[in-house]
Amino acid sequence: MESIDITTNSKYSGVEYEIRVKLAAAYRICAYLKWDEVIYNHLTARIPGTEHILLNPFGMRFDEITASSLVKIDMDGNIIDKGCTDWGINKTAHVIHTAIHKARPDILSTMHTHEVNGVAVACMKEGLIPISQNSMLINNITYHDYESISVDISEQERIAKDLGPTSLNLVLRNHGLLTCGRTIEEAFYNLYVLTKACEIQVQVMSMVGGDLSKLNLPPKAIQDSVQHIAANFNKEGFGVKEFNALYRIVEKLDRSFKL
Template sequence: MISNNKFTSSDDLSLVNKTKYSDEEYLVRVKLAATYRMVAHLGWDELIYNHLTARVPGTDHMLLNAFGMRFDEVTATSLVTIDMDGKIIDAGSTDLGINKTGYVIHGAIHKARPDILATMHVHQEDTVAVACYKEGLLPISQNSFIIGDISYHNYEGISINAQEQERIVKSLGPVNKNLILRNHGIVSCGNSIEEAFFFLYQLVKTCEIQVKMLSMVGGDISKLDIPDKQIRDFSTRTAASFTKQGNGKKEWKSYYRIVEKLDDSFKN
């Protein structure tokens, strides 16, 4: 067990890693487990469902949650390692296995987009509401401008069919990092766990704002103030330039400090 250690944001785990995993993999596991706790703390989890995943450094394997654990129970060593075909490589510290839908959605993206190192999927209520809205996400808030372009994937039922993977990848496209699953929820991706969480946060916030705004105007889009595309694009570029050390790094660390103070058992 790894308790009461002082790992915060230095990324130096050489003195605290007492697992069978390399320091590099353990760091990813800690970050991902911490992010599960962040999502739970924000109230975006749903029982034992939904998934946050990350690629194991230097491999074609990815980490996801054991099927049966709440997000607030996930730990670094409970994460399950699977390959890009969905085969379990390392079951982690439980015998719970995985939810196949996690592989279908996340595996498709990780396999097709090597630039994406982390993906995060939630069913937060406002995101599902926007996913059901024919007009989709409206460019009405600064949060929506920060996200940039959004992709959409039509609903095909609960995602258990591996054949849907090709269509998910096609829907996301070669460069976008945010995907709205129609009638279902959202997926945010990143070239790091930090970036994926940053986009997830912004996308959830954007959906919350949109649902509230539409209720204020009775659903009449003509009453909304939508800035022109030039201004929106300027905001997207400006936001991307704020954090030189990497998109979402500082934001993620600020929330890491919250969950670490509350309960650092995710490091175990």
């Protein structure tokens, strides 16, 4: 498997530092792709073998995130390591993301954005429609109804229930997209494919004036075939090659995310 050089001085050692660098890179990649929204939205990663997760300090832009700026919290939202700021975290990050990490120990990383096309599809009753190859690559997408800004801790139970035991892609209706992965690379590539599928859908729907009867929907057998063939392209790990390709871009632009 292709490896990424993340060697540099750090107060963190081993697995935690590697997770910090990859997650910081994911923030920088999202900024590069213009999926960020000032200081809002969150990408998380669990530190393997612990009940601690990493996420962004509330006030830092995605393009500013570094390995050492990430905040470490426990599953109750308590700050274990504040990183290099005193800004703390956005409460909505705790409500949304720890709900998933607590309910799904198989998930290492979660990623939530308000990218405009993703929000647009989240506002459609039909949700994601299998009209493009990108949309057909997405397996077992689930939906969570909007309940206002996510500050009520009781919403965690409903988020976890709506994600379910196997889904890695959750559309937060009227809100945005949330993807998960057993690795940071997988969570990111799920986000990439889902975001691109939403972008295509928004453009197609504008072309047909929202008339679903004008859409060419491939048969279910074809949709299943797309997922089967795509799986053979990812034997090294879903999203690894794609994440590494984008990692090299942000590394070339600015290596400070490793600090």
